[in-house]
Amino acid sequence: MTENISIKITNPNNEKVAAIIEELSANLYLRFGSDGRNSFADWEHNNPKFVFVVAEINNEIVGCGAIRPIKENIGEVKRMYSKYPRKRIGQTILSFLEQQAIEIGYTKLVLETRVKNQEATKFYLNQNYKVIPNYGKYTDRPEAICFEKSLNQNL
Template identity: 75%
Template sequence: MSENILIQKADPNDEKVLTILEELSSNLYLRFGSDGKNSFQDWQNDNLNFVFVTAVINNEIAGCGAIRPIDENIGEVKRMYSKFPGRKIGKTILAFLENKAKEIGYKELVLETRVKNQEAVLFYQKQNYNVIPNYGKYIDRPEAICLGKSLI
């Protein structure tokens, strides 16, 4: 039986959403010593090029993800998280974000994760993301690995 995963736009500052973001941050901190919050400080709810979504299963927020602009052609995937691994939540969120990115006009999506986060690296590679040179603040950071995918 396939679960019904509802993807919906949300405000990352909404009280209901903060719980899943805190869970993500705690998970990252326990696993890698950094909660990732610093990379999500400049969110702009009123900018249509910023998209934050939640995945809802049976009225429970089960995951989240976001895209934001790097420039007019490139979006960055941020705060991807699935509360229940192996249930296609991440895949469903990412597919939604990729479609939104195309609507916005992004020609490419990029992201960063930790080299140690092999589950994430393998997940993105299965979704046709390829390792790219580290960009932006991740240049010269050996603990970071960056991936990208063409949307055209």
């Protein structure tokens, strides 16, 4: 039996979501020596091109994810996290964010993860993301791997 996952758009500064963001940061720091917070410091909650979501199962927040603009029609996926593996939480969050991205007017989503983060790399490849040359601040960072997905095929 699969549990019902609900996705809610919220403010990442909301105290109810602080615990899942803390858990994500601690998880990243433990595994890779960096918590990823700096990449999320310039969040604009009142800007409709920025979307932060949480996933809930039985009123428990079990995951999060976000998109923000990096160019007029290109969004960047940030802060993807699932508390429990293999429960389709990540896929549910990502599909919701992709749908939001299309509605916002993004034609492409990009993201970065660590080369060492093999679970994430495999996850994004399975979600039809393609490896691209590192972009922006990740350009000269060999520990980073970047992906993109064109959203046009979904229309």
